[in-house]
Amino acid sequence: MKFLPSVHLPCHPWMAMVILPLLLLLVPLAAAQWSSCSKSDDYKSNSTYVANLSLLSSTLPKKAASSTTLFATSIMGNFPDIVYALTLCRGDSNASACESRVTTAFQDLLRLCPYKKNAAVYYDPCMLKFSNKNFLATTTVNDPLFIVNTKNFTTNADITQRLLFTLINSMAQLAANSLRRFTTSRLDVGSSPTLYCLMQCMPDLIPHDCESCFQDILNSTLEYLGGKQGGRVLGTRCYMRYEMYPFFQGDPKLRIINLAPHVPTINNTTTPATVYPQSQPPDAAPPPEGKVTVQEHNGRKSHKRALWIIVVVATLLSILMCFICFIVWKRRKGLLT
Template identity: 75%
Template sequence: MKFLSFMDLPCHPWMAMVIFPLLLPLTDAQTWPSYSCGNNGDYKSNSTYEANLMLLSSFLPNKAASSSTLFATDTVGNAPDIVYALTLCRGDSNASACRSCVANAFQDLQQMCSYSRDAVVYYDPCMLKFSNKNFLATTTTTVNELPIVMNPNNLMTNADITQRLLFTLINRTAQSAANSSRRFTTSRLDVGSSPVLYCLMQCTPDLTAADCTTCFHVVSSCTLQYLAGRQGGRVLWTRCNMRYEMYPFFPGDPTLRITNLAHDVPVINNTTTPATVQPQSQPPAAAPSPEGKPTVQEHNRHKSRKRTLSIIIPVVATLLSVLMCFICFIVWKRRKGKVNINNQAAMNRPEEYALVWRLEERSSEFTLFDFPEILQATHDFSKENLLGKGGFGPVYKGQLPDGIEIAVKRLASQSGQGFTEFKNEVELIAKLQHNNLVKLLGCCIQGEEKVLVYEYLPNKSLDFFIFDENRTTLVDWEKRRVIIEGIAQGLLYLHKHSRLRIIHRDLKASNILLDQDMNPKISDFGLAKIFSSNDTQGSTKRIVGTYGYMSPEYASEGIYSIKSDVFSFGVLLLEILSGKRNSRFHHCEDFLNLLGYSWHLWEGGRWLELLELSIVTEIHTTEARRYINIALMCVQESADDRPTMSDVVAMLNSESVIIPEPNPPAYVNVRVSTVHQSAGVVVPCSNNDVTITEEPDGR
């Protein structure tokens, strides 16, 4: 994050007009909360919206408290009574305080914003926002969300210097917070005779580092104008917040201590602020001799200065060397994971060696586990702990010494994926933050052993339920609807809202994991591709993916894009609705795969026959037709005809969106008999749904 000049603040006049009326005074004795009631209309007592809001308030506090980041979002109900909510507790809170604060926030908002469909409240330890509008779909910040709260007291002494130091503190704290795993940092700046400054900055942890930085940029660029000269202030926005004071307002030691600004001199009004504070008065300089030569006094002073420097410089250099060694030792001792890689082996595998050190540098966000620790957690990869097997290798359940349950994916030696996919998944998914993406906690690289460590999700994967006749009744229509919408939101994040455009390329039922509340999380990013925002598609000569889910342009020509994932989503949606696998579909008429069978029923107006029997009585006829229509839109032959995931999410969330009639899907005339594969063309009508894991060409 670069340092900005006050003269370079990108605040437009209309921003000033919006922000200025929202400035509120703050005193130490002021009691929170600070709240705002929206203008999206009111709901009535005993209405569906009120019931949805009450349901949300019953589980969201626990969901936030049980999260490692003390953050939660969720949605309840259907339009027009749908409720979206987001809550975030301060990064230094504990689970109990977080749960209590969020619960109180729900109660207080129902009093302070009686029957308002849109409200937000800020306490010291937490914030809560709910609305009937989908504010969760965007990570952008608007300047009119909540007040900028100021301390009424002005800076008394060295106001200009203190203001410049404050600007530096906020920039440095923002950079540290954006780069941290929890998007939270506290800091302290102590320079010379200037007042000690304290700062706290936090983003919602589902933001990428880039989005968090952007949010903080708005904070530092726009609001410092209005907090200039104040002893303290707060910026209260949904996606990021900031507070600074001239006293320690957070418990414990700050995460970031700033004592030397030699390399962080802010530029203000095109002048440079010195890193040290000059004394207010200095003794007058001795007058030069008439001949222009130095006086005896000056000569002695010069010799004394040289002698002092000749002593101080070596001493300081020695102390700095000792200090650096001590810091390195402490950092080494405190590392959560210790990576034991044989030096000779590392020299033979320079790519692995480089990956380890890149991960080491960001170990605060990502744990590098020791292999003996993995063995202990999984009971030496015991059969009792085996959760399943995939193209990458077996997955085991484990438990860390602190009681946290984990899922351990061990790279099989015979796996076709290998180190390239391992590296791709580690470096990609570690950067992603979304409720509908599985969370990668860390990894282990030791000799031939390569292990990925994920959060443990107790309900296994989606295929475990929808394709098993004994378990299919456990996922009623309401659960399936939540799963469908969650997958769509996760893909939308990958395609649009993450820092880079990401194509998953292997979306299927077995890669959709389910948490304790049956919320879906997309997993397995070993085959994912990363695009810049300007790219729309790519191509490869080696086809990787899973039979039954590949789009026709990818299977036949190696062309992949976001529309490839849309096709896979459409197949998955038909599978969820029908309870039948596309790749193992056998119908009594014996001539179509699931896509063709679905189209056959659609054309004949018999689309209700597609639904699994257990949900037929639970789903409304018009809703069933809409979901089948969306699925068939996604699996159309031409990629250009398919909607984007933005379109899909809009169609799923609103009954008012008009859905066009679909064109025939791909593979509509494929007969189900044996595996068809020729000239590199993979036809998804086979009885094989195993992922193809050949080494992909240049990533």
């Protein structure tokens, strides 16, 4: 292969300096958010386990998208290369987006956890887990990831604990008895901070088991997320997220206006866990009382719009820089001949 000397492309250094930062902006938007990889139980390339994963990656996304609950489990192969898999798209997703996201989740998980038989990945809109061990029968949170906002509430500790207890306790039964085991809420209590929350468990759980899973989340939230302006508990069988700003599609299904008088004593049996910080969005003015505004529930559309703007600008700049380089190259070639 013949390479042109750098003298023929005098603009390429500053062209890269302009375009590269824009392209880097796309990385955190496109990449998976949180993953969990086993430290042992590796598989080898070209093994039967890889073949089973490949089959799952082609069938599970379609299976989830065709489900009314956007949820699917599957078992592929036989011991010792058997693979158990589970995926769930968030309750405010649609089928076409779900299939695309689960397909991407398989690709990301194989890259993030190479050769690991036990791995999970969590995004805002979906999650995926596969393992060589049967985890499908479990009903607990099961080795959750804790993601916290780096900012603290300005209210005292007692009030913040009551806010979080009220939020999760009020939502658990509603979510557990819905078709998708999913619900959203907005908490407005006096002068306390307005909170938005989303909770979901796997649709194959019966309501009692779903509520039990949410009880584990409540315990974990009070222990690890207390005092934080936002956070998530991401588990295999259920998960929860709360923030001081709207982050889900549509109006909240539940509005909470009364604060629990106290937080009951909880027999906490959670094990020590690692808590990861999440990126902090810019401060926003507190939402008005009453119904969620159009601007609020279209927040996710604004994020998508920003992503498209970056893509378009980077593409146009690339074309412009290539055109300029071509013109400069032609002129220099004319001078040299």
